[in-house]
Amino acid sequence: MTQEMLVLEAEIREALGSANARRLRRSGRTPAVLYGKKKDNVHLSLDTRAFADVLRHHARVLTVKLPDGSSEPAVVKEIAWDELTDEILHVDLTRVDLDERIHLEVGIELVGDAKGVLQGGMLQQLLHEIEIECRADAIPEALKVDISELGIDDVLRVADLPLPDGVRALRDADELVLHVLPPKRGEVVEEAEAASEPERIGKPKETDEG
Known part of the structure; x- marks a missing residue:
């Protein structure tokens, strides 16, 4: 059985740096970055609960819906975890074409x-x-x-x-x-x-x- 394609809404993250990332996580959102396919990197924030639901479904490829209404398929490439609390610190998403291997x-x-x-x-x-x-x-x-x-x-x-x-x-x-x-x-x-x-x-x- 193949994985279901889930849709994850994202917001653009303007303020960068570790202090802003901590404030973002306290507000219930997770810092992320979308990169690849020779396009510019896009710094995002994801709803922490929504992304946890993605993990519960074992989804690896998902549709990232951006604030301008556009969508991009992406692979969950890497997740940084806090070793003490198991909190998700950061998510790396890489763009992908659905027909590529x-x-x-x-x-x-x-x-x-x-x-x-x-x-x-x-x-x-x-x-x-x-x-x-x-x-x-x-x-x-x-x-x-x-x-x-x-x-x-x-x-x-x-x-x-x-x-x-x-x-x-x-x-x-x-x-x-x-x-x-x-x-x-x-x-x-x-x-x-x-x-x-x-x-x-x-x-x-x-x-x-x-």
């Missing part, structure tokens, strides 16, 4: 429970995101992978990922995405001992002493 990262979403995990194994996921190439108007929300048939010691590689038509993975085809590890040796021994120990029914028989 772009590079970006999408998430790898696991579906189901691996058979090997149900047998006591442990799932180790090495790749949670992967860089892909696709048309700007055909970005998948995520790469969904059914792992229910994976047994102990089974692996999933980049080559095994289900890629939609027109999408190309930009990682080595043999790179591991995940691995179903066998149970730890101690756990196997304990389970075997528990299985071989006879069940005790009732109280232990008392013995006479002396």
Whole structure:
């Protein structure tokens, strides 16, 4: 499933600098810049809640609506976060043509429970995101992978990922995405001992002493 094209209204940001950016964020707006396609950079402010909604929809390409009534498709290129508060500090948007092929990262979403995990194994996921190439108007929300048939010691590689038509993975085809590890040796021994120990029914028989 490709991502829905969301519309985000923006205002022109006249006052620049860190102090003005802080005042802007306190007012409920997020500083941003729109650049690319050999056009002038445009300093913008975005409604913070509206942009948070864009992130909740995992949208990467959106329509930026400017105050003069014009609109430009753009990719969310980079987001600067405050490491302490998780507040969005700044957003970089780059112009894009919807029919051009772009590079970006999408998430790898696991579906189901691996058979090997149900047998006591442990799932180790090495790749949670992967860089892909696709048309700007055909970005998948995520790469969904059914792992229910994976047994102990089974692996999933980049080559095994289900890629939609027109999408190309930009990682080595043999790179591991995940691995179903066998149970730890101690756990196997304990389970075997528990299985071989006879069940005790009732109280232990008392013995006479002396």
